[in-house]
Amino acid sequence: MTEGEYFEDFEEISLTELKEIGLTNVPENISIQIFENNFPQCYLTRAGNQLSIRIEEHIYTKYWFHKYHASVFANAMIKAIKRLTIEGIPFSDEEIDEEDEVHIFVRWTLNENSDIEFEKFIENINTAFDIVFERANSMLENSDSILILGKDTGEGLELLKRIQSHLENLGFYTYIIKEQPDIIGESVMQKVLRFGLSSRYVIIENSEPTGHLYEFPHITKFAELTSIVLQRKGEGATWMFEDLYHKLNSIKKFEYTNETLEEQINQGIDWADNYLKEFGNYQKENLPWMKKK
Structure with missing residues (x-):
């Protein structure tokens, strides 16, 4: 089995497994899910020396306890992503899926070079999720x-x-x-x-x-x-x-x-x-x- 065939059959990958393989060795144009506890839901795709990390926030409205309504906060996240992109954060392709009133999805892409250090790769994904959540909350709290x-x-x-x-x-x-x-x-x-x-x-x-x-x-x-x-x-x-x-x-x-x-x-x-x-x-x-x- 070739490496590409391995990834096609491998729908999920842990951070440990991904580190062993190496970011530069991820086959091109194959989307794989990074599955790790206490880590943002995301999918990884490589094209040349560019990595696209598709981050997804799933808001389950039945268990949403934030002071702002789930839909209001999800839309604030989209606005936050746009603002952060303008400020130089390498985000793109933000979207919101709220057709289902119970399940709301906010998705955006973090773009990185494939030669990034693995620890920095992990740090940037965590940061990308945290700053969007924090900026959305700040925009609502401070009437931005x-x-x-x-x-x-x-x-x-x-x-x-x-x-x-x-x-x-x-x-x-x-x-x-x-x-x-x-x-x-x-x-x-x-x-x-x-x-x-x-x-x-x-x-x-x-x-x-x-x-x-x-x-x-x-x-x-x-x-x-x-x-x-x-x-x-x-x-x-x-x-x-x-x-x-x-x-x-x-x-x-x-x-x-x-x-x-x-x-x-x-x-x-x-x-x-x-x-x-x-x-x-x-x-x-x-x-x-x-x-x-």
């Missing part, structure tokens, strides 16, 4: 979302939807105020602040004058929310807030064309993340109740 403001009718709404689609592809939760349910007794401004204060930061599309001009000073000055302003080159809703970009560190304008919108959104996110990180470091260094002990 973005509020999108701007003209929400006609072509303006289509533009907000385009911004929303790009952000969701990056793994963010998003809110367009018009699409959120109203609460009797709550004003529009209170609704905007409710979602704004629970978001990581706000994106304001500011190319045309609309209702967001009333919301703008409350969001940026009163609530001091970190705000990314997107504005088409050569256009703008008003000059009245132009000096805020110089006065306030928590707001920054990014001009775009139709072709560069997504690129400018990415730059805005990078700026906002860096700003929040620097502000957090300042707090920890200067506020007594936030200083590390």
Whole structure:
């Protein structure tokens, strides 16, 4: 029997057996299941010098005791994988299978070189599972979302939807105020602040004058929310807030064309993340109740 035939018949393999064979000796294009107690469920495939480790999280909803609903957490895992991929973790091909209400599966691929040290190989698989779970939990706990403001009718709404689609592809939760349910007794401004204060930061599309001009000073000055302003080159809703970009560190304008919108959104996110990180470091260094002990 050849080595390839051996693996075709060998549906499961332990870590000990895999180490004896060697990662570089795994036959190409044959998927084998790594079966080990207290180890993530995963399948290994080699193509040349590349290893694809398909990791699977099975959420059995009847025995799911997390504070967040199983479906909510599974979708947060997908968003976490997308965010981690953008941050440089070698993940790909994330998917969720929740057609069966009792069994939900989240799958993604970790990519490694076949010459990786075996101990590092094991460590990376464990880490890949842990960081996705931890990031998903953090995103839900800390409301890692973005509020999108701007003209929400006609072509303006289509533009907000385009911004929303790009952000969701990056793994963010998003809110367009018009699409959120109203609460009797709550004003529009209170609704905007409710979602704004629970978001990581706000994106304001500011190319045309609309209702967001009333919301703008409350969001940026009163609530001091970190705000990314997107504005088409050569256009703008008003000059009245132009000096805020110089006065306030928590707001920054990014001009775009139709072709560069997504690129400018990415730059805005990078700026906002860096700003929040620097502000957090300042707090920890200067506020007594936030200083590390």
